[in-house]
Amino acid sequence: MNLLRHRWLLPMATAVILTALWLGAGMRYDNLLSVRVFSNLLGNNAVIGVAAVGMTFVLLAGGIDLSVGAVVAFTSIFIASQMRGGMGASAVMAAALAIGTVFGALQGLMIQGYRLPAFLVTLGGMFLMRGLAFMVSEESIAITSPLYSALQERGIPLAAGVQLPLTAVLFLGVIALGALVAHGTRFGRNVYALGGSEPSALLMGLPVARVRVAVYALSGFCAALAGAALTVQSGAGNATNSQGLELEAISAAVIGGTLLSGGRGYIVGTLLGVLVAGLIRTVINFAGNVPAAWQSIAVGGLLLAFILLQKLIARRAPV
Amino acid sequence: MAFPTSSPSSVPGALKTLLWPLAALLLLLAFNAVTSDFFLHVEMRDGRLYGTLIDILNQGAKVMILAVGMTLVIATGGVDLSVGSVMAIAGALAAVLAADAHAGLWLILPACLGLAAVLGSVNGWLVSGLKLQPIIATLILMVTGRGAAKLLTGNDISPVRTITFDFPPLRFLGSGHVLGVPFSIVLVALIFGLTVLIFRRTALGLFLEATGNNETAARFAGLPAARVKVLAYAWCGLCAGLAGLVETGNLGACDPEQTGQMMELDAIFAVVAGGTVLTGGRFSLAGSILGALLIQTLTHTLLAHQVRPTVMPVYKAVVILALCLLHSPKFRAQLARLRPRRAAAGI
Numbered sequence: 198m199n200l201l202r203h204r205w206l207l208p209m210a211t212a213v214i215l216t217a218l219w220l221g222a223g224m225r226y227d228n229l230l231s232v233r234v235f236s237n238l239l240g241n242n243a244v245i246g247v248a249a250v251g252m253t254f255v256l257l258a259g260g261i262d263l264s265v266g267a268v269v270a271f272t273s274i275f276i277a278s279q280m281r282g283g284m285g286a287s288a289v290m291a292a293a294l295a296i297g298t299v300f301g302a303l304q305g306l307m308i309q310g311y312r313l314p315a316f317l318v319t320l321g322g323m324f325l326m327r328g329l330a331f332m333v334s335e336e337s338i339a340i341t342s343p344l345y346s347a348l349q350e351r352g353i354p355l356a357a358g359v360q361l362p363l364t365a366v367l368f369l370g371v372i373a374l375g376a377l378v379a380h381g382t383r384f385g386r387n388v389y390a391l392g393g394s395e396p397s398a399l400l401m402g403l404p405v406a407r408v409r410v411a412v413y414a415l416s417g418f419c420a421a422l423a424g425a426a427l428t429v430q431s432g433a434g435n436a437t438n439s440q441g442l443e444l445e446a447i448s449a450a451v452i453g454g455t456l457l458s459g460g461r462g463y464i465v466g467t468l469l470g471v472l473v474a475g476l477i478r479t480v481i482n483f484a485g486n487v488p489a490a491w492q493s494i495a496v497g498g499l500l501l502a503f504i505l506l507q508k509l510i511a512r513r514a515p516v
Numbered sequence: 517m518a519f520p521t522s523s524p525s526s527v528p529g530a531l532k533t534l535l536w537p538l539a540a541l542l543l544l545l546a547f548n549a550v551t552s553d554f555f556l557h558v559e560m561r562d563g564r565l566y567g568t569l570i571d572i573l574n575q576g577a578k579v580m581i582l583a584v585g586m587t588l589v590i591a592t593g594g595v596d597l598s599v600g601s602v603m604a605i606a607g608a609l610a611a612v613l614a615a616d617a618h619a620g621l622w623l624i625l626p627a628c629l630g631l632a633a634v635l636g637s638v639n640g641w642l643v644s645g646l647k648l649q650p651i652i653a654t655l656i657l658m659v660t661g662r663g664a665a666k667l668l669t670g671n672d673i674s675p676v677r678t679i680t681f682d683f684p685p686l687r688f689l690g691s692g693h694v695l696g697v698p699f700s701i702v703l704v705a706l707i708f709g710l711t712v713l714i715f716r717r718t719a720l721g722l723f724l725e726a727t728g729n730n731e732t733a734a735r736f737a738g739l740p741a742a743r744v745k746v747l748a749y750a751w752c753g754l755c756a757g758l759a760g761l762v763e764t765g766n767l768g769a770c771d772p773e774q775t776g777q778m779m780e781l782d783a784i785f786a787v788v789a790g791g792t793v794l795t796g797g798r799f800s801l802a803g804s805i806l807g808a809l810l811i812q813t814l815t816h817t818l819l820a821h822q823v824r825p826t827v828m829p830v831y832k833a834v835v836i837l838a839l840c841l842l843h844s845p846k847f848r849a850q851l852a853r854l855r856p857r858r859a860a861a862g863i
Contacts, residue, residue: 261651307837311844314794316595316651317784318840321833324781328830335826436826444659447652457652490666497660508646 207454207507208466215473222480229483232356239365242475244269244423244430245445246368246468250375251419252446253467257379258412259392259459263319264304265420266442267326268297270435272424274330277338277434286344294421300326301417305410323443330436337435340428348429364426371419375464388412392459441493448500449474456507473499537790537806544813552820565696568816576812577700578759582779583786583804584711585755588748590787593728593796594643594650596752599783601661603760603776606632608668608679610761611770615681624686629757635661636753640746658780665772680769690765700762707758711751712801724748728796778829785811785836793843
C-alpha cells in the first residue's frame with residue numbers, strides 16, 4: 198500500500214499543482230475559470246500533447262527523442278506543399294504518418310543496432326528533419342482545402358457557443374489510446390520492463406531490440422500526427438514551426454511523473470503535465486504585461502523542480 | 517577498440533589519433549582546391565590577410581572555441597547542449613552593457629565570461645551533485661537560457677530585440693586584426709594554449725580521463741571526481757561565453773534568437789570528428805580543433821556549391837551520423853565482413 202502511494206505520488210502532486218494554479222489564477226482573472234478557456238487549453242496544447250505521448254513511451258523505455266519538434270515541422274510543411282501540389286488530403290496524411298514512423302524506426306535501429314547514444318542519433322535526426330523541412334519550402338504554405346475548413350469548424354459542443362476543437366478531441370483520444378497500450382498490452386509491459394532494467398528484460402527473454410525500435414517508431418508516428426494536427430490548427434505548414442517542442446514534450450512527461458531514468462510513469466500524468474505547462478502559458482497571456490520569454494523560463498524552472506522532487510522520492514523509495 | 521588510444525605522454529599515440537581528422541580535412545581541402553581556382557589564394561591587402569582559407573579560420577573560430585570546452589565535458593562522459601544558449605546570454609549581456617550602459621571592456625569581459633562560467637558550473641553541479649543525466653541538465657539551460665537572453669535585451673516595447681552597438685573594443689574581439697591575422701584566430705590560439713596548459717601540463721587532464729572512464733573507481737582512487745566534473749562544465753561555459761562575445765563582436769549586434777542557434781551540434785561534431793569518444797575517458801584537444809576546421813570547411817564547401825544555409829543541417833546531420841556509425845564497433849565489423857565478399861564478387 199505504501200509502495201502504491203509512492204508510485205502515484207508524482208502524478209498526484211501534478212494534479213494538486215494544476216488545481217491550485219487554476220484556482221489561484223482563476224481568482225485573479227475572472228474569465229480563466231470558464232469552459233471556453235478549458236477547451237482552448239486542450240486545443241492549443243494538442244500538438245505538444247500528441248507528441249508528448251510518444252515521448253512518454255520513449256522515456257518509459259529509458260531513451261530520449263530530441264527529433265520530435267523537427268518531425269512536427271517537417272510533417273506540417275510536407276502536408277501543406279503536397280496538398281498545394283494537388284494530392285488528396287487523406288493520401289497526404291497517410292504518407293506523412295508513414296514517413297514519421299519510418300524515420301523514427303530508423304533512429305531506433307541506429308540506437309539499438311549500433312549501440313549509439315540516443316541523444317546523439319536523435320539530435321542528428323532533429324537537424325536532418327529541420328533541414329529537410331526547409332528543403333521542401335523556406336516560406337510558410339497556406340492550406341486551402343474545403344476538408345480543412347470543415348475540420349476547423351467542427352467540434353464537440355460543450356456549452357452555448359463553446360465547442361471542443363477536433364485537435365483537442367484527437368489529443369484526448371491519443372492519451373486514452375496511449376494509456377490503453379501502456380497498461381493493457383504486452384508491448385506496454387515490455388516497454389516498462391525495458392526501461393526498468395534492460396539486463397533483466399533480456400534475461401526474461403523479452404524482445405528488447407524490437408521493443409526499443411518500436412518505441413522510437415511510435416514516437417515518430419506521434420510527432421507526425423502532431424504535425425498533421427498543427428496543419429489543421431494553423432491552416433498552414435511552416436518549416437520554422439515547433440522549435441524547442443522536444444523540451445516541452447519532455448517537460449510535460451516529467452512534470453506528469455515519468456521518471457527520466459525510465460520504467461516508471463503514466464500516460465495520464467503526461468496529460469496533466471501538458472495542462473500545467475499550458476496553463477502557465479495561458480496565465481502569462483492573461484497577465485498581458487509579462488514578456489513571453491518568461492514562458493520558457495517558467496516551464497524550465499518547473500521541470501527542474503520536478504526532477505529534483507523525483508530525485509528526492511527515488512532516494513527515499515528505491516523501487 | 518573504436519579509435520586508437522592516445523595517452524598524453526606518448527607522442528606517436530597522439531599523432532595516430534589526429535590522423536583520421538587530418539586526412540579528412542586534407543581530402544576536403546584538396547576537393548575545394550580542385551573545384552575552385554581561388555581557394556588556396558591568400559594575399560596581403562592593407563596589412564591584412566585575405567583569402568578563403570583565412571575566412572574558414574575566421575568563421576570557424578567560434579566552433580573551435582566551443583569545441584575546446586566541449587572536449588573536456590565529453591571527456592567526463594557528459595555532454596553540454598546549452599552552449600548555444602550560453603553564447604546568446606553572453607552576447608546579449610555584452611551588447612546591453614556596451615549599448616545601454618556604455619561600459620568599458622574591463623567590465624564587459626569579466627562580467628560576460630564570469631556569468632558564462634557560473635552557468636557552466638551550475639550545469640556541472642546538476643550533473644555531479646544532483647546526478648542528473650547531462651542531456652537533461654543542460655537541456656534545461658538550453659531552453660531557459662534563450663528565454664533569459666531575450667529578457668536581457670528585451671524591453672516593454674519590443675520583447676525580442678536585436679541590440680546593435682558601436683563600441684570598437686568589443687567589435688575588435690570579433691572582427692579586429694593583429695599583425696594581419698584576424699583577432700578571433702588569436703583568441704582561439706589563446707584559449708587553446710591556456711586549456712592545454714591547464715589540462716595537459718598538469719594532472720587535471722588525467723583526472724578528467726579517469727573520471728570519464730569510471731567515476732566510482734576514480735573516487736575510490738582519491739580523485740575529487742565531482743569537482744573535476746564541475747570544472748569541466750564551467751570551462752565549457754567559459755568557452756561558450758567567449759564564442760558568444762566573438763559572434764556579437766563580429767556582427768556588432770546581438771539577436772538573442774539567432775546567436776549560437778544550432779551551434780551545439782557543430783561543437784559536438786567537431787569533438788567527435790576529432791577522435792574524442794562520446795563515452796568519455798580520453799580526449800584530444802588538437803583533434804577537436806581539427807574537427808572544428810573540418811566542419812567549417814564542410815560548411816564553406818556547401819555554401820560554395822549553392823546549398824542554402826537553412827538546408828545545411830541535412831548534410832551536417834548525414835555526415836555526423838555516418839561518423840558515429842564509423843565509431844560503432846559493430847558497424848566496423850560489418851564493413852570488414854563486407855569487404856572480402858565484394859572482392860570475391862569482383863573476381
